[in-house]
Amino acid sequence: MSRYFIYLSFDGTAYHGWQIQPNGISVQQVLQERLSTLLRGTIEVLGAGRTDAGVHAHLMVAHFDYDGELDGAQLAYKLNRMMPRDIAIHDVRKVADDLHARFSAVKRTYRYYIHTHRNPFHRFYSLEMPYQLDFEAMNEAARLLLDVKDFGSFCKAGADVKTTLCDLTKAEWIKMEEPGCWYFEISANRFLRNMVRAVVGTLVEVGRGRMTLDEFRAVVASGSRKNAGESMPAHALFLWDIVY
Template sequence: MRYFIQFSYFGKAYHGWQNQPNAITVQEVLEKALSTLLREKTEVVGAGRTDTGVHAKQMFAHFDHVGIQDRDELVYRLNSFLPEDIAVQKIYEMIPSAHARFDAFERTYEYWVVREKNPFYFDHAHLVKYPLDMKAMNEAATLLLDHKDFECFSKSNTDVKTYVCDVRKAYWEEHGNLWVFTITADRFLRNMVRAVVGTLLEVGLGKMAPEDIHSVIESKDRSEAGVSVPAKGLYLTEVLYPKELFDEQN
């Protein structure tokens, strides 16, 4: 039977989601825990991959098993077994064809920028001390929705077949000294959100006009966009699936 597992993690200690040789990843730790508790080798397929140091408030993965008698009990046992920086919220019984990556139709990320030194945000947000123009950054963010090809924000030498993404929301909000950028799309390229934020900060610092976003994107040149901001401020916050994928027992 196929199951979806919903979980979250703080990514500081991990080299991203996806398994890598000679580097600890979230996928490796989760597979080890499931394999131990289910008493058979269990592989998981994630909704996507996050880079080294990136966090996830909501992540999904699927795995197959002959049958789980008590899913709530397994959630409890997993949380007792997993390290403190990974937490499981729920396990869903799915239709057999459900796929955690390919069936996800929308993903949302947040990027946190803190405006003054704060020890409680040291590992959680990117510190920008200089004055920022939020109005200009929001004007530039809105212009992202006019485009589809985001090659200029993609990490070089990636193996993607297309740079097309359907960006549906992009905006900044102020929460006191914490400024949060939210972006929603059907998919994201590697390093895309961090490069987008770096470019929007260039606008906020007055080094680029909001309308310059058009020429940056149309250039398809990574060197035309801003530098990538640190991974520690990036959070995957939501992954959405069609409701019909979920078994009635959920």
């Protein structure tokens, strides 16, 4: 039995997230079905992590096991011919048998995009923010997160997680070349459910002047989701990179 990694990207607009759901189609389901058809057997695909409904992936990594040798380039080509246009397979590689798409990942990076002016070409992949935002204050608050270990304040209420500890290595608002366009980049060893969108929502409260830095610190220290800002819409969030 050999293990293979699949490197892919997808537009999550039409999907109920990555993970198979009982009430809607998911990216994992589509990939498993096409792969099983191609390899003429039941293939189970395991991803690097779940993404919520409507969230996109610039890079997702998944693995599957197969009893035999495969030509990765040829398999990627055939998969792309069968895939809907909102999913792209970039590569299929044979890896060590003990390498796991989820548990072997050491860093994941997300990006959340916003624009501060009305633009019809950004509406599907970036959030329009009509408010005046203080990005300097937002970055000051974001830097505070690098010293935080427990992110319970940003975890979806009722989420089934054993620990809310995460090791952040980056949290920064970055200005793009196009005027009024920014993205928030955050990297960590792991993320909690809904965490990035809750962090962004709370930082926006700081940027709007509705939360001071001391209040932001208090929110983080409270460990309670109800004290943090609202969860921002999914369509502007991208799983950007995964490192092994």
